[in-house]
Amino acid sequence: MDGAINLFKPSGITSFKATEQVKKITGAKKCGHGGTLDPLAEGVLPIFLNKATKIIPFLKNSEKSYVATIRLGIITDTMDSEGRVIEEVRDCEIPSIAKVEEIVKNFEGEIEQKPPVYSAVKYKGHKLYEYARKNIAVDRRARRVKINKIDIVFYEFPFLKINVICSSGTYIRSLADDIGRMLGCGGHISSLLRTRSGMFTLEDTITLEELKKRNGIDTDDKYFKKVDELLSDYKEARIPDTLKRNLLNGLPFSSEDIKGVSDKIKENEYLKVKDSNDKIIAIVQSVSKKSATGSEKNFIFKVKRVFN
Incomplete structure (x- = not known):
């Protein structure tokens, strides 16, 4: 169960306490919130579960x-x-x-x-x-x-x-x-x-009370977003299975190793990397590197997060 719950935080509790309550209700091993709300404030508070907590630093600039x-x-x-x-x-x-x-x-x-x-x-x-x-x-x-x-x-x-x-x-x-x-x-x-x-709106929130009444989390409900949805704005690349182990061990790779880039890559851009099973396995960042002839730009991709 990796993804994010679009919680309606009530007034009167801290964002940390709301996150702890979601963790207890869902039984998630890891929980973290995106964008702290003051105790007085209420409304949209995304709560990230398990592997999705690794995404939080990459979503900090959302409107x-x-x-x-x-x-x-x-x-x-x-x-x-x-x-x-x-x-x-x-x-x-x-x-x-x-x-x-x-x-x-x-x-x-x-x-x-x-x-x-x-x-x-x-x-x-x-x-x-x-x-x-x-x-x-x-x-x-x-x-x-x-x-x-x-x-x-x-x-x-x-x-x-x-x-x-x-x-x-x-x-x-x-x-x-x-x-x-x-x-x-x-x-x-x-x-x-x-x-x-960001992508989380008031209309799609769920309260702590409603969450308690549910028998588990419905990952297809509007209040829940899967990892792929959370990274929907990121360009996508695919890596061959022969390099998957190296990637999961944090080793960098070059643009020649990538297949199916969804759009033109820019320098210092973050990309989501998928394997042959269409599963997101990492977030990487592009670093420019000139080709041997110096006539064209190549990229080395540094691993920023792995999902294993």
Whole structure:
């Protein structure tokens, strides 16, 4: 049973706890989640089972979608409603809808964003929240993220509800805090729903309660994605059985050894490799190498993950 469950994580538990519950329910030997959701947040949380856990690092750049409600006028230390109130802005001018629209649209595109003080981003080997709990201030370096689109769903002060489509690594808590400060009244996340994480959508999720009621996992159901589906965007190559053992032992091979490449290969590109039984056995990365004559480009493929 190798693949991923599209779990609906409820608000109030950590992503780690949700993953542990799925592991217990399914009896999987290994489990891991893709794209952490804060305890307050709910929605799409892909849980990878067994051999599929090896794929997680290769799916980190997937686009995300959220519905966020911002409570304006109150600033908390965690940038959400679970934190301690550090400032309540009582005398701010209530922003007009025109002002809100102007400010919100300014965040579309590539932006520099500092991660929240209470986050799992690491600084000198330790997570930021570990420093925050000890009241130690550290330099939170801004990271470049991309907000593809923001739409206002509802606005009636002090509540602002938005739809956000963004790159992986974007902190919606930081976005809410920044929007609040730009409006001159501060703000924090009061509710957060993730509606999409790459190929995983809200419509195809399954709850922990529903998962418990099932007699095992139906790998053909919409909430489950097999390894081949998870790597559907990857170009495909086939290797002869004579080289399969070498590949599974991590030995590199050249482009001359590959059959049935599904599309033109680029340098530093990841490919999924299948055997003669149409089974994915590895993920490899292309490294350029000039031919003996130097007139044409060849490739050496380095093994990044094997599935054996």
